[in-house]
Amino acid sequence: MRRAALLSLFAVLLAAAYQTRGTPSAQTREIAPGVFLRAAEPDKRIIANAGWVVFRDYVLVIDANYPWGARAILDDVRKTTDKPIRFVFDTHYHGDHAHGNGVFVAAGATIVCSADCLAESRRKNPPAWEKSAADYKGETLEHPQVGFPERMVFDDGTHRVELIKVGPGHTLGDAVAWLPKERILFTGDLCVNKRPGNNLADPDADPEHWVQALDGLMKYGVAQVIPGHGQPGGNEALAGQRAYIQAIIDGVRAGIGKGQTADQLADTLDLSMYAPWGADKARNAPSIRAVYAKLKR
Numbered sequence: 001m002r003r004a005a006l007l008s009l010f011a012v013l014l015a016a017a018y019q020t021r022g023t024p025s026a027q028t029r030e031i032a033p034g035v036f037l038r039a040a041e042p043d044k045r046i047i048a049n050a051g052w053v054v055f056r057d058y059v060l061v062i063d064a065n066y067p068w069g070a071r072a073i074l075d076d077v078r079k080t081t082d083k084p085i086r087f088v089f090d091t092h093y094h095g096d097h098a099h100g101n102g103v104f105v106a107a108g109a110t111i112v113c114s115a116d117c118l119a120e121s122r123r124k125n126p127p128a129w130e131k132s133a134a135d136y137k138g139e140t141l142e143h144p145q146v147g148f149p150e151r152m153v154f155d156d157g158t159h160r161v162e163l164i165k166v167g168p169g170h171t172l173g174d175a176v177a178w179l180p181k182e183r184i185l186f187t188g189d190l191c192v193n194k195r196p197g198n199n200l201a202d203p204d205a206d207p208e209h210w211v212q213a214l215d216g217l218m219k220y221g222v223a224q225v226i227p228g229h230g231q232p233g234g235n236e237a238l239a240g241q242r243a244y245i246q247a248i249i250d251g252v253r254a255g256i257g258k259g260q261t262a263d264q265l266a267d268t269l270d271l272s273m274y275a276p277w278g279a280d281k282a283r284n285a286p287s288i289r290a291v292y293a294k295l296k297r
């Protein structure tokens with residue numbers, strides 16, 4: 001009897017513990033033991049994917065998102081573990097991946113990214129933040145406090161996460177999070193697995209080095225790719241992103257050789273076979289023009 005009473009008390013306490021923790025949102029799922037993905041939630045303007053890894057004593061979050069996204073991530077992290085969020089890794093400095101840094105700093109985290117990403121954040125985020133001032137009322141812009149030159153490794157024997165600088169590509173400071181045990185790769189926007197793909201007209205983009213960066217990532221032997229935006233995939237997501245960028249470079253180069261103008265190429269270069277990236281002709285045009293301007297130099 002006594003043992004049964006103790007057991008039932010234990011069950012009640014256990015249930016209470018789970019109740020206070022609650023259930024994470026439908027966006028969150030455990031993609032490997034202790035490794036979580038929180039998929040984007042566009043109708044809440046949380047446009048980028050994020051993730052976290054539960055180490056023995058702490059949590060490492062991958063991508064801080066916008067401030068409102070950071071709060072949603074924080075909420076979901078708390079529902080998966082009681083461990084503190086000690087580190088947040090920004091794959092790059094763009095707002096949809098890094099402007100939520102302040103929310104995590106307020107919660108006690110240190111923000112890490114590549115040294116180039118840190119420099120980009122200091123140089124480019126103050127004006128970018130100013131542009132979105134209406135959205136960021138009451139929020140704090142926090143730059144990463146730690147910048148690693150090439151690589152930073154978190155390994156406590158239970159999990160290993162390697163942060164590896166692979167840019168320039170989408171930005172100068174692009175870095176990925178690689179989990180060699182689980183063969184999971186968080187790519188940031190080096191890989192975007194959805195229509196209309198990446199905008200190569202972004203002044204941060206370096207298409208030729210981007211292709212090289214993807215070549216490097218394709219050698220990892222990934223089991224799961226978590227792209228910055230879009231659905232999780234495998235090596236084919238990296239290969240598809242690479243093929244799309246390379247097709248623009250090759251098409252533009254061939255067009256320049258034939259004396260075609262940027263406008264002619266934007267109108268005629270057919271990228272529809274590189275769906276989902278190239279499926280949207282109107283969205284391809286600025287990328288084609290930008291690559292043209294770079295190659296024509």
Ligand SMILES: [Zn+2]
Pocket residue numbers: 048094096097189228229
């Ligand atoms: Zn993004």
